Amino acid sequence: MSDILMPKATAVWLVDNTSLSFEQIADFCGLHPLEVRGIADGDVARDIRGVDPVTGGQLTREELDKAQADSNYRMKAVVSRHAELLKSAKPAPKYTPVSRRQDRPDAIAWFVRNHPEVTDAQIAKLLGTTKSTIESVRNRTHWNTANIKPVDPVTLGLVGQLALDEIVRKAAEKKAKDDAKNGGGTILPVAEEIEPEFVPEEPEARGAEPTADSVFGTKS
Numbered sequence: 001m002s003d004i005l006m007p008k009a010t011a012v013w014l015v016d017n018t019s020l021s022f023e024q025i026a027d028f029c030g031l032h033p034l035e036v037r038g039i040a041d042g043d044v045a046r047d048i049r050g051v052d053p054v055t056g057g058q059l060t061r062e063e064l065d066k067a068q069a070d071s072n073y074r075m076k077a078v079v080s081r082h083a084e085l086l087k088s089a090k091p092a093p094k095y096t097p098v099s100r101r102q103d104r105p106d107a108i109a110w111f112v113r114n115h116p117e118v119t120d121a122q123i124a125k126l127l128g129t130t131k132s133t134i135e136s137v138r139n140r141t142h143w144n145t146a147n148i149k150p151v152d153p154v155t156l157g158l159v160g161q162l163a164l165d166e167i168v169r170k171a172a173e174k175k176a177k178d179d180a181k182n183g184g185g186t187i188l189p190v191a192e193e194i195e196p197e198f199v200p201e202e203p204e205a206r207g208a209e210p211t212a213d214s215v216f217g218t219k220s
Contacts, residue, residue: 004058004077006051007031008039013050015040018064021071028059028075053077104129105144107153108137114150118171126167127158 004010007029014025015036022036029036038044053059063075104127111123112134120134136142153159 004029004053005056008045009048009051010053010056010058011036011039012045012048013052016050017052019068024067024071024074028053028077103151103156103158104133105137105142105148106151107156107158108134109148110150110152112138112150115168115171117175118167122167122171126163127153 008031011025011029011031014020014028018025022033022040025031026033026036035044054061054064058077059075060078067073067075107127108123108129111118120131123129123134124131133142137145137148142148152164154161154164
């Protein structure tokens with residue numbers, strides 16, 4: 001389908017101002033040939049004013065001349081330098097066939113058992129599931145807990161091996177950084193050594209008999 005602006009208005013102008021065939025106009029404007037025929041007959045786009053694609057920068061004069069000289073030639077629209085900016089950068093939501101949705105809990109269980117470092121958000125995005133489902137599998141509160149068995153999501157056909165390896169690698173790197181930040185950067189203070197208090201040795205400890213001076217504290 002063509003990406004030109006105002007395809008019907010463009011088709012109206014091409015019908016009125018060129019000798020192009022209905023098929024050529026339909027191909028360029030992304031319309032059905034019968035719809036273009038309806039425009040020519042006045043049954044379709046009756047109130048639409050034609051728009052010149054050449055002055056509008058969507059078609060070159062050379063392309064138009066080539067097409068008018070050869071009815072088999074298909075015109076190519078001029079790609080705007082802003083076309084890429086207008087495209088959505090957000091990827092389409094992941095779709096999992098109904099036949100494979102029952103395999104998701106098995107894949108979730110596999111992550112929980114083998115890669116606990118992978119976050120629930122990462123699992124949800126990779127498998128196209130929800131955090132509540134992941135939590136129910138982890139806590140064994142899922143309605144089908146008795147039949148859930150950990151199975152590699154690649155084996156189940158839910159993801160590709162490269163995508164799985166990439167998410168596991170990122171999760172492992174993040175965990176290593178967090179561990180280093182929480183435990184590796186703190187230096188514990190070294191405990192100061194305390195000298196034991198000197199206690200004079202008692203005469204009894206040396207096996208000597210006590211003297212009167214030691215008993216009564218008198219000097220000889």
